[in-house]
Amino acid sequence: MSLARYSLNHLHAFAVASRHLNMTRAANELCVTQAAVSHQIKALEAQLGKPLFLRTARGLQLSDDGERIAPAVQKAFAQLDAALSLLDEGTPPQRFTLAVVGTYLHGHLLERLQDFQLRHPGIDLRIQTHNNKLDLATETVDAAIRFGDGAWRRVEAVPLQAAPVTVLCAPELGLKSLQDLRRCTLLRSYRSDEWVAWAQAAGCPPLNPRGPQFDASVLMVQAAMAGAGVALAPAVMFRRELASGRLVQPFAVEIDAGRYWLTRSLGRDPSPAFDMLKDWLVGTLAERPPALDSDRMN
Structure with a gap:
């Protein structure tokens, strides 16, 4: 398929909408109406002969074909913006x-x-x-x-x-039950009440954290992966380590610490x-x- 066949306006609307997954926010960024964004995307879908978005109960989502092309289209427009900004040499960074x-x-x-x-x-x-x-x-x-x-x-x-913070540790510890935590070194952050709050939320007797104290969760989790103990930290910030299997979340209980x-x-x-x-x-x-x-x- 030749790029010349497609409108840059239509592709730009798709790039922005696929990034936000929200037509209202896309329209605000493009300074047009929501209806205009929808029209441009429908025109692009008609040319491609494929749907690029799915409307579900969870909101707007990319179709499989939309997922395939979105990163490249978004990157292309970001590179265009960066290239054109180089012409404005009169404005220092x-x-x-x-x-x-x-x-x-x-x-x-x-x-x-x-x-x-x-x-x-x-x-x-x-x-x-x-x-x-x-x-x-x-x-x-x-x-x-x-x-x-x-x-x-x-x-x-x-x-x-x-x-929200939860228990994170190396898979080698083999934690299966809350009782297993009593044989572990419980690593601490500067927020001293987190283990007490987590134990209450999990419905287990109070735990006695006596492991090393860290001033950064990222360092505490690195220590946990090295086998130094069990950490309480936000799982959402360690998705790569969890996906690789270097880190596990043995219990579903999470608490809101901020x-x-x-x-x-x-x-x-x-x-x-x-x-x-x-x-x-x-x-x-x-x-x-x-x-x-x-x-x-x-």
């Missing part, structure tokens, strides 16, 4: 320093950074990691992604990803880069996560 809690960087942000740079080549993004304890009023950063309840003083907090937030100090006006980053981050939550190697084989 806007430096933006983002502090990120290590677990979110590991589990969500790293695999999506290329997409952000393709979409916003005019932003010189600088990333620092932190252990969730920082003061935006005094730190030399423009914004921070951190974990908690969002109740920080003098801070704008934009909710990002929910991240979520991830994009935050900035209210003492400074938000920059255009902050608004772009915020919109992009919120947009990633509506998308399917990047495919894992195991996903591609199934």
Whole structure:
């Protein structure tokens, strides 16, 4: 099939709608009506002779054919945007320093950074990691992604990803029942009450965590995979390790210990880069996560 046969407007509508899986958000990004987006996609489907979307009880989903072409079409338009921005040589890159809690960087942000740079080549993004304890009023950063309840003083907090914590460990431990936890080293985070809350939710007698304490969940889970003990951490941030079998979640019980937030100090006006980053981050939550190697084989 020749590309010349297809309207760029139709392909652009598909690229945006397949990224959001929501016609309203796609229409807002394209600055057109929802009906116009639907019309453009139906015209493309008519040319292809194949449906690209399925409307289900769970909402809008890509068809098998839509899944096959969406990544390439999205990447093509992101590359076009990046190429055209190079012509605007009069605008220097806007430096933006983002502090990120290590677990979110590991589990969500790293695999999506290329997409952000393709979409916003005019932003010189600088990333620092932190252990969730920082003061935006005094730190030399423009914004921070951190974990908690969002109740920080003098801070704008934009909710990002929910991240309930659960038991994670190496498969070699062979945990089958709650009683098995009593023979294990229970690794600790700086949130000292999590094991107590998890035990209550699981309906088991109180547990006595005495393992090493970590200031970052990503390090605690790495220790768990190395056989140092059992961790309580957000499974959603370790989907690659769980998919590979290097890490297991032996019990279904999860507890809400907080979520991830994009935050900035209210003492400074938000920059255009902050608004772009915020919109992009919120947009990633509506998308399917990047495919894992195991996903591609199934």
